[in-house]
Amino acid sequence: MAQAAAVAKPPTPPRRRRASATPRRLPYLLIAPAALLMLGFIAYPVISVFYYSLQEYNPTKPWRNGFAGFDNFVHAFTDDPLFWDTLVFSAKWVFVEVGLQLLFGLALALIVNQTFAGRALGRALVFSPWAVSGVLTSAIWVLLYNSQTGITRYLADVGIGSYGTSWLSDTSTVFSAAVVADLWRGVPFFAILILADLQSVSKDLYEAAEVDGASRIKQFWHITLPHLKDAIVLSTLLRAVWEFNNVDLLYTLTGGGPAGVTTTLPLYIANTSVDAHNFGYASALTTVAFVILLFCSIVYLRLSKFGGEDK
């Protein structure tokens, strides 16, 4: 039966094929496991966060639980300096991290895309921190930043930094210290994605440009970069969302300290819900974080004309 159908319509687009081997329910059966898992463990929790955000909900103070209207939101915006501090720090963290990771990742990808002796090994070594977890990254950099035995002691020997205090416990150095640690792991992500996209640039374009006498820098601006644009827009967006949400590294490396100067909004939310058990307020903050992320993403995609025809 299947044969007959297949022979009857040779080059039809997939949608019109109704081979009898394909019951109409098949696509639904195939997406059912994924859909059920996502409904149960993403959609339902998201909805309950929205619900709790309108509630006063604290398991340790049950007598105060109940509907709270927009009190939680009002409190966050008018009466909670920590909310603003952590939001500003999150923005700074995401901006600096994604910007630097993109810059170094792009440069690295361009370098290891060249043909040179030892390229395979070079690529493997350059990309290797990608596979390292946030917690392990913290463990490694805790060793490096240790004031007695870390690499910073040797840097102090040559005049960089000072003896005695760890870079992680000084409020003036902790930001750069954490940025460097996260860069170490984050740059390979961009390098890998950009390198993958570089594989699909047509070699003919470069050859034509070379015939026309275009310099390498011109080739980069007029061929490579336009080709990479969509990949760059998408990977920076995904990475920004990821950097915003990810708490592994800062939670284990600095714990949000010293004196709270490296607390991101998600870390603050985690502390509010896990340590302070203030689920209602934490849910309201989570809702605000969602809205901010969604809004920024839409604006970013609009501004960058993602998928536009100008490529």
Place this chain on the structure above:
Amino acid sequence: MSVKEATKVAPAPVSAAAFESPGAKKKRNRSWDEVPRWQIYLPLSIYLVFTLIPFYWILLFSLRPAGSTSLVPWPMTFDHFEKVWTERSFGTYFQNSVLVGVVTLLMTTLVALAGGYALARFNFKVKRAFMLALLCSQFVPGALLLVPLFEIFAELQMINSLGSVIIAETVFQLPLSMILISNFIKNVPYSLEEAAWVDGCNRMTAFRIVVLPLLRPGLIAVGSFAFVHSWNHFLFALMFLNNQEKQTIPVGLNTLMGADSVDLGALAAGGIIAAVPVVIVFAFIQKWLITGFSAGAVKG
């Protein structure tokens, strides 16, 4: 650098290439008129120093005796590893992490393969909505859903069971994995499957014989992603597993770091144990990763 300059620097290979087939010449030409060598090796070496010193540092601390300040791991000792593996229960953590990683890999790949096939090959009513949901879920931070997730797993009596972590990891891997896999499947011409039907295969057999082998690089990329992610991920295990017997390696590492006086040797050895499986996976999949990604990842 211009063609003229390049031939000045390296005249021999270019002229030698002139005698070879046109294809070979083109290839040879490119590699020589590209960038001067130092512009590759200098920045690459600087970056490699930055990448490799941290690895060396942790290796050094894990192998040199406690209290030593030598910059080479000599005399070498494996005491830290023994201590961490037995006294600090990294043996148990390792087993748990392997279990979580492997089951997450299998579940993610299977569920995403089924869903990805449906998205790539059929048009059905809720398809657009479903795709939109997949994309939106990228913005949903698992970390911020900890409380409701905890309540769900408590309801299901799954707190302190590895199942809770496996489900949570799988669910948050699924959207991206499914989008990737459906792109890989779209790259396999539908006519190949149709040809197999003509030869008498049913849809399942045709898929298994014709499509599946072509998906190998993509599936390896997606599967190893799922493994490495769940191996590395920390927060779900920290929240859902209170029992020390059930904890995973990242939680163990965090405990070592949180101790009042950090045992740097033990921390380093624990870190090495955490790194070994992902390094092996990474070395194995590296070449698939680039092909897998360029086959369908970033461009939808």
